[in-house]
Amino acid sequence: MIRIRPYKTTDADIILSWCPDKTSCYQWTAGVLGEYPVTKSAFRFVESLMPFTAFDESGIVGFFTLRNPGESPEELRFGFVIINPE
16 A cells, blocks of 8 residues: 655655656656756755655655645645656
8 A cells, every 4th residue: 555654855865766867857857956867955945845755565656746836725736746667
């Protein structure tokens, strides 16, 4: 069963390892987190959003953020969605 918990900074190495090349990195970040490879320092940007880590009995399997794009507190958008390629 996949569960979701708040992102922890210790998750960064695993999540960033899922982008093995410049193309996959850009497809995931659209350049928002800088050039490939994304550093842990640049990845800290996601902490200003609402970041979540998905996990199961095998470990971390996914990551995504939620953010409020405007004035309405009733609207949230998903972003930086990525899953373990395995």
